[in-house]
Amino acid sequence: MDARKSLTVAKYLFKNYVLNPFVKRFKTAVLAFLIVCVAAGILAAVAFSLSPSQPEAEANQTGEEPGLGWSIREALLQAGIDKGDAISALGAMFALSLLLMLTVGTAAIRVMEEAEYELLLAQPMELSTYFLGREIAELAQMSLMSLPYFGFLPIAYELSGGNMTKALLFPVTMFTAVAFLSALSTLVNVVRILAEERERLLRLGAAAYYSVGAAHSLLTWQISPLLSLPFKPLAEALVHCVTITEGVREVLIGWGLSVSILLAIEAVTIRLADLVPPEFVRPISELAREARSKGGRKEISLYSPDPGASLFRFAFSLEVLSPVHLRNLAIALAASGVAGLAMLRVGPRFGLELGAASVAVSLVTPLVVAEMAIFLVGSIMARDLAAMWVLRVYALDLVPLASGLLLKYTVYLSEAFLVLGVFESLIVREPLALLQPLVVLPITVFVVLLLLVSTSYLASKRRIVRRMPTGLYMFEDIALLVVALIVVPAYMLATFLFKEVLLPRLTPQTTALVVAASLGLSWLLHEASKKALAGAIRVFDLAS
Amino acid sequence: MRPIEVSGLIKRYGRTEALRGLTFSVREGEIYGLLGPNGAGKTTTLKILVGLLTPDAGVARICGHDVVRDRVRALEAVGYVPENPVCFQNLTVREFLEFVGALRRLGEDDVHEAIDRYLSLFGLSEKRDELLGNLSRGMIQKVLVSAAFMVRPRVLVMDEPMAGMDPEAQHAFKEEVRRMTSQGVTALISSHLLDMVERFCTRVGIINEGVLVAEGTVEEVKSRAESGEEATLEEVFLRIVGE
Known part of the structure; x- marks a missing residue:
């Protein structure tokens, strides 16, 4: 050496x-x-x-509020930790x-x-x-x-x-x-x-x-x-x-x-x-290329007399409807279900409060989804934008591509919500918790638009697009952290509104109304977003 | 002892046998063109020679040193140009060449002199402080060739070295390789540019499906293929590979 x-x-x-x-x-x-x-x-x-920080008892004697540290300590002890x-x-x-x-x-x-x-x-x-x-x-x-x-x-x-x-x-x-x-x-x-x-x-x-x-x-x-x-x-x-x-x-x-x-x-x-x-x-x-080649794809023909349909199949169907993706989703849902049932049965024996676990899930869910959103940026660069020049040369209209990409990543993020929702709905015994992905759908569409636009911008600033799942340099990571700063509070707020405000008031009628309104709003947002994204790709002159 | 000796090389990728007992050698001062269709095993051979791949069997030697067992001594003699124009995206041209120079323990003055010389030769002097990630494919290729030349190699191993280069740079490249080989440096070049190989290489070897199927000077290969003196190397190549 x-x-x-x-x-x-x-x-x-x-x-x-x-x-x-x-x-x-x-x-x-x-x-x-x-x-x-x-x-x-x-x-x-x-x-x-x-x-200096002081214990609660001391604080009570002096009539002061106990510090944040003591509040956290109390919360942890109450949760049996x-x-x-x-x-x-x-x-x-x-x-x-x-x-x-x-x-x-x-x-x-x-x-x-x-x-x-x-x-x-x-x-x-x-x-x-x-x-x-x-x-x-x-x-x-x-x-x-x-x-x-x-x-x-x-x-x-x-x-x-x-x-x-x-x-x-x-x-x-x-x-x-x-x-x-x-x-x-x-x-x-x-x-x-x-x-x-x-x-x-x-x-x-x-x-x-x-x-x-x-x-x-x-x-x-x-x-x-x-x-x-x-x-x-x-x-x-x-x-x-x-x-x-x-x-x-x-x-x-x-x-x-x-x-x-x-x-x-x-x-x-x-x-x-x-x-x-x-x-x-x-x-x-x-390694990413190798992993992709291992993941078999369903035989989906990309040919269609309608170029828009071909583009949409390329951006959406090829991956979302692939057997590997469907299998992974099924495994994740099953694992989440098993974990929820195990927590329901075993958690209390370990002294874990299920209520506290539910709160923890509520806090963790937006973070997980935001983290996933950042990870997806690598995937967007690796899978969707890597050969953008082909599409810029051959595709007359990029709107179907934008629509497919928006839909694909909306599905992915919603699936993450669903997987975590299965776990939570089991431990709080509330099936309506499964509705969260649908209720927060408009926010998800907006977040996906934000991600795709910012990623397209970053990609357009590079001569050679990085082709790796986490293949980002530090400054790009930091730019995406800024995106996360928008995503995390947005999801936290949405989760809070859903669980604390909406869920306790849901009746069959209001459920149907809320879901219909959410889907309608999401569709409107999607229609507006696909044009915005297609325009952004052209404006940024994203080519390779 | 020859500067490049390859004997009984076998390399498998899973069930695919890329090299099946490949044997050849290159003499001092030669410009040896390694030809073959896609997937014949050219790049695998070159990567074994520069220690990037380990053979499953057989030996590859550079200046008498086994590239697996005596890796450092073998690679000290080599200047290498990879097949793809890969580079450290966020190093400048100068930094990259200094990096290579430092790894070869070249003196600071020697490194800077070599940088000036080769950047000037390939018309890249203005680009010395540009990030490699901002350069075109051809420019990156010139930088990689400069790096291979500046380490004072006894053996040059180059995979498609002129890909993406402009005619002026191709000319400068060929002149420099000829100058170096005239001083005893040995060059092994893999290429699909048969016209160039015909006019530039002193000897060629054609490999197909992991074995050497023809070797010699261009004339010798032509006569063995019974193609006649009028035939081009391209016609000879197609005939040999098609057999």
């Missing part, structure tokens, strides 16, 4: 993925953002040190992510750009040299992306009972967790690659271990240590940052242990790297 070359690799990868597309391009904006962050941090620190549960649950979540790493997807070292494989790996260096450079660049990138975690400072400060050191350790621990999972993912992929034909055995072994863990949890009505123990130090470090009883020392012990394990993971990965055949370093675009 050549450490000097590794540093060179790290330097230029960081330049390519972070510095040049983001920092250099938006120098002033980045500088302003950093100044605002630092200023806000200083102001928050000063404000907090002047008004204490810090031990939080550590176990977090540990189990990390364990679950390890299971997914072991069992889902193709075993490969994923790279953003084809050049990282075709050009970089054709240079004279060992794979370990490349891996070290790549890991250093990723850590640097993640540390930059972790800056927003400092936004959690006030809440961490409140929750920790006014301990500024612990509050400051929270973003650092969050960064460590992200880096830990990223490094673990790379190591798991390396192990899967090296396992070759025995990879299936590896998957089976992992599945067996987790099944035993799940069975043990069900038998003891507690999250099994088999699931939570491997990640306990990391979970403890995170949770102890926001507890009162544990001091800075406890946080540092958990954090130090996590960092040590992280470094050990990196060392093992780099040690094994020289055994990895270079062809397993694969561009995400290639």
Whole structure:
């Protein structure tokens, strides 16, 4: 291994993925953002040190309102969640992510750009040299992306009972967790690659271990240590940052242990790297193409004497009516149903309040859908806009294309609502909760329009359209976060209105009325949106 | 020892056998054209030679070094131009060439001198601070060729190196390759431009379905194919591959 070359690799990868597309391009904006962050941090620190957080009892004595931290703490305790549960649950979540790493997807070292494989790996260096450079660049990138975690400072400060050191350790621990999972993912992929034909055995072994863990949890009505123990130090470090009883020392012990394990993971990965055949370093675009070619399609003829019908079939029917999509939807609905029934039966035995779980679902649903919306942008670029020039040359009218795209992504987002709705309707025993996708349909149509227009704009600014599901550079991610800032509150408001205002008042007549009104409004919006989107594609001169 | 030696190469992609015991070698100072229809195994061969693919069997050597077992030593001798004009989208032309120079441990002055020389040769001097992602296909190709030339290779491995290049750049490319090979550099070029290969390469090899089906100078290949001296390489190629 050549450490000097590794540093060179790290330097230029960081330049390519972070510095040049983001920092250099938006120098002033980045500088302003950093100044605002630092200023806000200083102001928050000063404000907090002047008004320390206090327990509720103390607050009652002094006649002051208890802080936000105490309210959150109370809410969690009422839902039957204490810090031990939080550590176990977090540990189990990390364990679950390890299971997914072991069992889902193709075993490969994923790279953003084809050049990282075709050009970089054709240079004279060992794979370990490349891996070290790549890991250093990723850590640097993640540390930059972790800056927003400092936004959690006030809440961490409140929750920790006014301990500024612990509050400051929270973003650092969050960064460590992200880096830990990223490094673990790379190591798991390396192990899967090296396992070759025995990879299936590896998957089976992992599945067996987790099944035993799940069975043990069900038998003891507690999250099994088999699931939570491997990640306990990391979970403890995170949770102890926001507890009162544990001091800075406890946080540092958990954090130090996590960092040590992280470094050990990196060392093992780099040690094994020289055994990895270079062809397993694969561009995400290639993996996406491969995944798409695996997903069989229903035999839908794209030919029609009406060019508009052909375009619509291309944009909508080809994917939405594909057996793979229908199968995935059926699996997701079934899994959601099973999870809802399990929660209904098992949740109370674990001390979980179903009401609290329902509230959590209400909060999580808009976030999940918004996150999905961001993910879909990659899909839009990869599947729909990648060969736009063909359509610009051959299609006289882009409205059918716009209509198909709008409908396709409206269906996808509505399906996400439906899947989460199945879970919720089971745990609150309210079948009408399933109507949410229909009631919020106008918002979904609007969100999809916003996504497609903004994605078309971003795509038109690139000479070569990225062809990968998450193939976006940081500045595009950030632009899409702005979209998410519109999407999340919109869905939160819609969810609140549906559940708190509408659902308690629904009768068969009002249900029919609301659904009819929603569908009518959605149709009107769709009709207006398809023309707007087709116009936008022409105005942006989106060609390839 | 020849600069490029390929012996009994076998490479499978699932059930498809891309290379079925391919064997050939290239002599020092030669410009060797590797020809074959789509899917014949040309790119696979070139990727094995530059360490991007691992063969299932057989050996590929660069200057005597096995590209799998002695990867670094083998690749130190190679300048490579990939089939597709892939590039680091957000590096400038200068940054990319500096990156390659740094990985080859070239001195700073040497790197800058080489950058000036090759950017000027290919008419890209004005583009040195442009992001690669903003360049056209042909321009990216010129940058990739510049990178392969500037590392002082003993062996050039190039997959469709002139794709997308304007005639002026094609001329400059051919002149530079001729200059380098006259100084002992060996060039292996895969191409579909048969006219160019006929006039430019000193020896050609035709592969089909993963095996070498003809090899020699253009004249030798013509006579073996019994095509007569009047026949073009294109006619010879079609005859051999069609057999």
